Every structure is written in C-alpha cells, then in structure tokens.
Amino acid sequence: GAVVSQHPSRVICKSGTSVKIECRSLDFQATTMFWYRQFPKQSLMLMATSNEGSKATYEQGVEKDKFLINHASLTLSTLTVTSAHPEDSSFYICSADREPNYGYTFGSGTRLTVV
Amino acid sequence: GESVGLHLPTLSVQEGDNSIINCAYSNSASDYFIWYKQESGKGPQFIIDIRSNMDKRQGQRVTVLLNKTVKHLSLQIAATQPGDSAVYFCAEVRVGKLIFGQGTELSVKP
Numbered sequence: 001g002a003v004v005s006q007h008p009s010r011v012i013c014k015s016g017t018s019v020k021i022e023c024r025s026l027d028f029q030a031t032t033m034f035w036y037r038q039f040p041k042q043s044l045m046l047m048a049t050s051n052e053g054s055k056a057t058y059e060q061g062v063e064k065d066k067f068l069i070n071h072a073s074l075t076l077s078t079l080t081v082t083s084a085h086p087e088d089s090s091f092y093i094c095s096a097d098r099e100p101n102y103g104y105t106f107g108s109g110t111r112l113t114v115v
Numbered sequence: 116g117e118s119v120g121l122h123l124p125t126l127s128v129q130e131g132d133n134s135i136i137n138c139a140y141s142n143s144a145s146d147y148f149i150w151y152k153q154e155s156g157k158g159p160q161f162i163i164d165i166r167s168n169m170d171k172r173q174g175q176r177v178t179v180l181l182n183k184t185v186k187h188l189s190l191q192i193a194a195t196q197p198g199d200s201a202v203y204f205c206a207e208v209r210v211g212k213l214i215f216g217q218g219t220e221l222s223v224k225p
Contacts, residue, residue, distance in 0.1 A: 006158070034213065043204060044159070044215040093158050095213065104149070104213050106158035 002098050003027050006107025013084055013114055021079045021110045023094030029074035030096035034104070035067070038091040050077040084114040127222045134192040136219045138205035141186060145207040150179060150190045152201045153218075159204060162190070197223045 003026040013019050023033055031052045036044040048069055049057040056069035068080040077096075081088055095106040128134045140148070147166045151159035163174045165181050165188075172179050178191040188205050200223045205216045 043218050046212060046214060049212065109158045
C-alpha cells in the first residue's frame with residue numbers, strides 16, 4: 001500500500017511556456033502532499049506543502065506565482081511551473097503522508113528540461 | 116540555519132562488508148528521523164525510521180542509531196550488496212515537514 005504516482009516522468013518544454021506535473025495517491029487519501037526540487041548531486045529541497053482544499057504553504061525563497069500548486073482532491077496535487085526558464089530545469093518530486101508521521105511516500109519524480 | 120547534514124559525501128565499500136552512513140542534525144525538536152535510499156533518476160525509497168524517544172531500531176540488514184546527546188544519527192547496512200549502491204539521505208520530521216540532509220553516495224565494489 002501507500003503508492004504515489006507522478007506524471008509525467010520526463011518533460012521537455014520551451015522557455016516561456018508552462019508545465020503541469022501531477023501527483024496522485026493511488027490507494028490512500030492524502031490531505032497533505034509535498035513538493036521537492038532536486039538539482040544534480042544535491043539533496044531534495046522542500047518547495048511547498050500542498051493542502052487539500054486550501055492554499056499551499058511555500059518555503060522561504062520559493063516563488064508562489066511561479067510554482068502554482070493545486071490540491072483539488074484528497075488524491076491529487078498538481079504543480080505548474082509557469083513561464084519556465086532553463087534555470088527551472090530540475091528533478092521535481094512529490095510525496096504524501098498517508099497519515100501524520102506514517103512514513104512519507106514519494107513519487108518517482110519528474111525530470112523537467114527547459115530549452 | 117537549522118539543517119540535517121551528513122559527514123561523508125561518498126562512501127566506497129567492498130561487497131559483503133558492513134556500511135555505516137552518518138548524519139548530524141541541529142534541531143532538538145525533531146519528532147522523528149527517516150533514512151531514504153535514492154537510486155539514479157528515481158524518487159526516495161523509505162528504508163527505516165526512528166522516533167525521537169528511541170536510540171536504536173533494527174530492520175532487515177539495517178540498523179539505525181540515534182544519539183540525541185550529540186545530535187547524531189547513523190545507518191548501518193550489514194553485508195552490503197551491489198544493489199545497495201545508491202545515495203542515502205537522512206531526513207527529519209519537524210512540524211509535519213520532512214527536511215532532507217545532504218546525502219551520502221554509497222558505492223559497493225564487487
């Protein structure tokens with residue numbers, strides 16, 4: 001149990017366009033999901049906490065207007081990278097906590113390349 | 116700032132040997148700690164966790180030790196196998212958020 005699905009796994013987009021990444025909890029409901037960004041050879045950096053039915057909470061330094069998060073249901077959170085630029089190229093990973101402190105489950109990640 | 120960090124960025128071991136990966140943390144208020152394994156191009160995979168009121172926990176071939184006095188966490192892997200080659204992260208749960216340390220790349224030589 002506790003499977004998190006993330007799509008797409010890879011995406012290439014042109015500079016200035018927007019890209020949407022989906023994160024789904026397949027066999028449990030997640031009121032909270034988390035979005036991370038990871039650059040090569042670096043750790044995962046928490047970007048924001050996605051809350052079902054309310055606004056996301058962004059970490060310091062993360063632009064909320066650039067990284068739009070929507071958590072419309074208990075099984076789906078989306079991250080939209082707006083007006084993408086090459087410096088946004090990264091590995092984006094979502095996770096969900098099945099219940100408080102149960103053991104965060106991660107998606108398989110999305111490799112975003114902006115050209 | 117507060118952080119969870121690792122002492123060694125890379126670790127190379129011989130197949131069959133035991134591996135020890137270390138982690139230092141700075142926030143005493145963390146609820147619990149989790150070790151993750153990440154293979155190239157994939158999301159982190161849960162290995163083992165430990166609550167802040169424990170000092171040791173064992174799993175299959177893995178043991179996590181927590182020393183709150185010196186704010187140190189370690190992951191021990193017994194009889195390391197080539198399939199254990201990956202990057203290992205410690206992470207702390209604080210106020211419902213999961214914060215990652217720098218990571219150690221484990222390389223297992225056959």
